[in-house]
Amino acid sequence: MSESPASGTADGATQVFVDHRELLFAIVYNILGSVADTDDVLQETWLSWTGRAHRTPLEGITNPRAYLVRIAVNHALARRAAITRRRETYVGPWLPEPLLDEPAPEDSADDRAQRSESVSLAMLVVLESLTPLERAVFVLNEVFGYAHTEIAEVIDRSPAAVRQLAHRAREHVHARRPRYQAHPRVRRQATERFVEAALGGDIAALMEILAPDVTVWTDGGGKASGGLRPVHGRDKAARLFAGYATRRSTGFDLRYRRVNGDDSAVLFEGESPYAVMVMDLTADGEQVSGVYIVTNPEKLAHVRRDEESQETGVAEGERA
Structure with missing residues (x-):
């Protein structure tokens, strides 16, 4: 244009x-x-x-x-x-609102490419620790490739001030989240292994897939199930998921969807979304280092059940 x-x-x-x-x-x-x-x-x-x-x-x-x-x-x-x-x-813990990659049929290739620029949920959690200006500069520079001079015009700061903001933001982000990207196939396999173990209450499988220092965040916002604090450590996390699977006597529909660019799991109760589960992996892609679960219905209001795009199958009550 x-x-x-x-x-x-x-x-x-x-x-x-x-x-x-x-x-x-x-x-x-x-x-x-x-x-x-x-x-x-x-x-x-x-x-x-x-x-x-x-x-x-x-x-x-x-x-x-x-x-x-x-x-x-x-x-x-x-x-x-x-x-x-x-x-x-x-x-309780606050998590970003998950963004499902669900482009409309009429979207152009450019629209789909721009929407896919959303960073992972785990990265968004890290970005929450930046100041608003640092975050804006990081997003414009690191995600969208804007030059410091262009950003300076956007936020009405000098190029020197933008460079300083970018440097601080980049150092902070990379200290908390080193750069690595598991292969999509490895990520998908690890995600499916974890979800099957977690929803099936398989403690042995959970102990194998969870990293020793794994952390689980559950965001219910006081409106749905969710802990008041993150759960740290493999043993506690495994017990949490085992108890969760035991308590759930009704069936879930499990759909694998891409959430913020990553393969993730979306659980439905009937037609309503129950939870979005996003997993963060270790550098080798072999274990789950973080689990982000959003159950707050206000943050799931835009999540739709799409019957026509299921390429992964459905999990019913025996898996819950």
């Missing part, structure tokens, strides 16, 4: 926004870690953009993409304060 709007009309402004919506969604989601808040920020961005279009002709904007990214990022930074306040009264 040309970087210059086709017209200064409301229809022209709408088309420009629609053409960039998936990119804006991906950037804002990685800054906020919340689908609901991202949707709100995109609505605010749309209102700011169309308000600008009504005041002055859009032909004066030579780079609509950069203009929209700047509006969206600054609205996202403002939204971080509200998210922080919510976190202060949140019940």
Whole structure:
């Protein structure tokens, strides 16, 4: 698409926004870690953009993409304060809202590529420890490849200040999460082994697949099952999953889906989503080092049961 709007009309402004919506969604989601808040920020961005279009002709904007990214990022930074306040009264561990890779049939290849830029759930947890500006700089630079000079214009800082923010963020992230990526096939196999052991209450298999220092986070938000603190260590984690499997007498439908770019498990009770389970692996891909379970129904509201795209099968009551 040309970087210059086709017209200064409301229809022209709408088309420009629609053409960039998936990119804006991906950037804002990685800054906020919340689908609901991202949707709100995109609505605010749309209102700011169309308000600008009504005041002055859009032909004066030579780079609509950069203009929209700047509006969206600054609205996202403002939204971080509200998210922080919510976190202060949140019940139990807080996890980012899982983003299922469920592109609509009419999405273009570019739309699907932009949506896939979401970082893993485990990485989003690490990004929560950054300041809002550090996180925005990290996302724009490391995930989307923006140069420091471009980011400086987006967040209204000097290039030198952006370089310093980028350096601090990169050091912090890499100290907590060294760079490695298990092969997709290895990850899929490890994920399936873990889920079958966990939902089947197979202690021996769990002890084999869980890393000694594994940590389990369960985010129920006080609205669904979930511990008040993370569970650390293989023995405690194995007992947790064994008890969980024993308590569940009803059947689950188990669907393997890609969540934030990773193979993960989604559990349904009837038509309603019950939990999203995302596993983080050790560097060799042989064991599970972290388990992130989201059961808060507010964070699963956008999760749909898709009957037509099942390539992995269904797990019923005997596996629960």
